[in-house]
């Protein structure tokens with residue numbers, strides 16, 4: 505009977521891995537780790553506190569005192585900083601410290617699963633070659649910023665060799681689901697945007713780029729990612745492999761925005777992209793697109809224009825407007841909602857997700873060839889997340 509440790513147990517990806525392990529009778533002992541505890545757990549799950557930025561010796565001491573051990577590690581802890589160098593240093597250190605601490609305690613891991621994401625392909629830097637495939641080259645070298653996923657994957661491979669475990673890396677993208685106080689949460693911000701607009705105008709204007717409205721994105725439902733993780737960590741064929749983990753469809757906002765409007769009882773302005781944009785912001789991405797790194801091999805050299813993120817309504821500024829705060833406070837008061845949801849929602853992240861001028865399509869072929877059959881309709885995953893947010897009193901209930 506396998507036993508597990510999950511770091512980042514309260515995060516948007518980690519909490520669903522813990523929930524899935526807790527429901528599966530095959531997993532007899534699960535240690536859920538984070539600095540704060542925000543969840544109630546089934547009897548097979550024990551939550552322990554650990555700060556992964558402490559020294560390996562200090563972490564080892566804490567783990568020993570809490571009897572933390574296991575054969576399978578899901579490393580879903582994540583900390584955002586304000587620079588790519590900071591992300592690399594911090595998230596690299598958290599993984600290295602934890603693996604060192606387990607080794608100090610003599611814990612013998614069999615396999616480690618590390619969730620990373622679309623930054624693997626440079627989706628944060630501009631246009632990428634689509635669909636993205638796991639065999640695509642890493643976007644690094646002169647002129648490229650550090651990438652914390654590469655730092656973590658190098659640590660994982662080196663420690664695996666040293667300590668005798670193997671590993672699996674997942675590449676989810678634009679994760680859909682519920683979590684409290686996390687760094688990248690698309691569903692909560694979307695739901696709050698819609699709920700406030702219902703109070704203010706009854707209209708749902710797309711705040712992102714007109715160019716992205718009809719382009720394609722790949723989403724990852726956190727519950728589907730958890731299912732994949734439980735499968736891949738035990739599947740012998742997945743040893744030392746990286747996998748895109750998406751819902752299995754591609755979606756556009758042109759398709760999902762009307763569904764969102766209907767769900768919240770709102771109307772989309774018929775000529776929404778002809779409206780004036782006094783609160784627009786435009787961010788230019790890397791001068792050399794990630795696509796350029798493969799362009800010499802597919803004859804597209806110099807052909808991909810620089811990426812931009814255009815927010816027709818800049819969402820960080822929108823969330824700080826007096827009328828928005830007043831509308832949210834009124835709504836929260838009236839419906840008994842958590843007051844700080846507006847402030848904690850990740851507006852910069854949602855603005856980025858909606859504002860790009862390029863497709864973000866990941867291939868699921870490799871996972872399917874290895875035997876994965878999971879799928880969920882992306883709109884249905886968003887709708888399920890909105891229903892969960894309403895149940896947890898983070899947004900108003902639906903009629």
Ligand SMILES: NC(=O)c1ccc[n+]([C@@H]2O[C@H](COP(=O)([O-])OP(=O)(O)OC[C@H]3O[C@@H](n4cnc5c(N)ncnc54)[C@H](OP(=O)(O)O)[C@@H]3O)[C@@H](O)[C@H]2O)c1
Nearest residue numbers: 512514515516517538539540556581582621679686687688
């Ligand atoms: N969210 C997305 O849309 C998305 C998309 C693609 C990829 N990803 C990737 O998925 C991975 C996991 O991210 P996530 O979004 O699931 O993270 P998240 O929701 O922000 O959760 C982070 C988790 O790490 C824990 N943590 C943070 N600092 C810690 C520390 N010093 N010591 C111990 N635990 C700590 C947090 O709990 P405490 O603060 O209580 O410790 C929390 O449980 C990251 O690599 C991320 O880049 C995310």
